[in-house]
Amino acid sequence: MAGKPILHYFDGRGRMECVRWLLAAAGVEGVLMFQQVPMVEMDGMKLVQTKAILNYIAAKHNLYGKDIKERAIIDMYSEGLLDLNELVLYYPYLSPEEKDKSLAQIKEKARNRYFPAFEKVLKGHGQDYLVGNRLSKADVHLLELVYHMEELDSGILANFPLLKALKTRLSNLPTMKKFLQPGSQMKPLEDAKCVTMVKAIFS
Structure with a gap:
């Protein structure tokens, strides 16, 4: 059985946040690691680019339509x-x-x-x-x-x-209910170093 996906990002909201929500909807728990770029390690791959990550998760867990x-x-x-x-x-x-x-x-x-x-x-x-x-x-x-x-x-x-x-x-939905429990959501960061990192990522 494969381990939990490893999510590489900082400890706060950003482009990884939508990935966390989609994994939660699919009933998959991820381990958050703090790096400077969005990357997900899962199924033996190191996936980058937010849309590619989302599409892979959606396709794998039947969240991407029937045709x-x-x-x-x-x-x-x-x-x-x-x-x-x-x-x-x-x-x-x-x-x-x-x-x-x-x-x-x-x-x-x-x-x-x-x-x-x-x-x-x-x-x-x-x-x-x-x-x-x-x-x-x-x-x-x-x-x-x-x-x-x-x-x-x-x-x-x-x-x-x-x-x-x-x-x-x-x-x-059971998967979302679990994800939405108090304490599971990332908050926007106030730390100056992290804010600088976010601005670099979004720019």
Whole structure:
């Protein structure tokens, strides 16, 4: 039996965070090692590049759709979500004078662009998940983003009842419930050295 995947990153949120969420959804525990680049050691490989890591985990654990069409839609949703999520993850590392402007931009994009789009998807097909009525990496990325957005604005889902229901449904899955227990989530870092590292990674 293979050991737990080893996640190489710093002790805080960044581009590895979405990998941690996807592994959690798949029911796989990872061991976090603190290095300067995102890398996952699993199945005898040293995987780098966040999207490649996510795609491998999703394909291995049946979180990537049933055919090429579903994969294309999952990729489309995931790419969009990662665009906004990166803004959210980078926000704590901004200077105080940059934060107000950035927060307003993040909330505006969430309320007027991203969340309405996914609310429409859920309303359009009336299913429990975004694609193919089964859990996919797109659902997991959306759940992660919702949690991070609620840290910035607790009422962000007020006008999105289907997203709120999706959050509740996904959060109650046994694998996600375990992952979401207090103490399992990474927090943004305040240490100056780590902030410099994050800025280098995101730039």
